Amino acid sequence: MTTAPGPGDAASVTVLVPVDPEAAFDAFTREIDQWWGHGPKFRCGGRRPSRITLEPGVGGRLIETIPGKSGEKTVEFGRITAFEPGERLALEWRGVNFKPGEKTLVEVLFRASSSGTLVTVRHSGWSALPEDHPARHGHVGADFSRFIGAWWAELMTSLRLHAGQA
């Protein structure tokens, strides 16, 4: 597994799985509950048994269903913005501790390699914020994102350099 520093505002992790991209996409989406982590780091239900479901197709929700005394409780923490079997999956992601309207973007890429499929998750923070976010006033789309990304990476580098001297 490799983690690559993104443009500075995104986390990126890649693994290789020994199946073709279609099968990898299928396992990632349909069998999500079978591989999704357990415990409070990964599930709202904490240690209680819960089920993770990804509704296939654009607009589909990523939800956790938690059984309780008064019936099931459903928590939505993602919504699909791109669903391209064997290639790409994108979701708007809302962490449980986020304020209403605060979103980040998760993109999953499936690329064929000689020994299977490279699956990359890229989770972008604030450069992926929607157009109407206050942080974006006066800027547009991808250019802003690239610009901020480069600026951020440079800033982090110089921050580390200066921290060493302080």
Next chain:
Amino acid sequence: MRGLDAAFAALSDPTRRRAIRLLIQGPRRAGELAADLDVRASALTRHLRVLRESGFVEEQREDGDARVRVYRLRREPLEALRGWIDEVESFWSDQLASFQRHVERRGARANRSKARR
């Protein structure tokens, strides 16, 4: 991600980003900042207010001269953003390792049933 909205808004302006970059090198007086950034004192006052309210800078009186204000960068908002990235990366590293094991187990099952046939 509490407080990040204010941080994003502060970072949305190129002059404020340049100010942060300058302040990384060390504290500066308002007059020095205005000259380095090539902005009017009134514009600088406005930018510094946004940076102060979002926690990126703090104002200090210069030693020995209470009339001179010096601006210093605070690392906390930058480190909070960096911390967010580290957390997200650790989350997905665990998740993808688990996904990889799942696909491998699935493959092994498929091979066993093929062998039995």
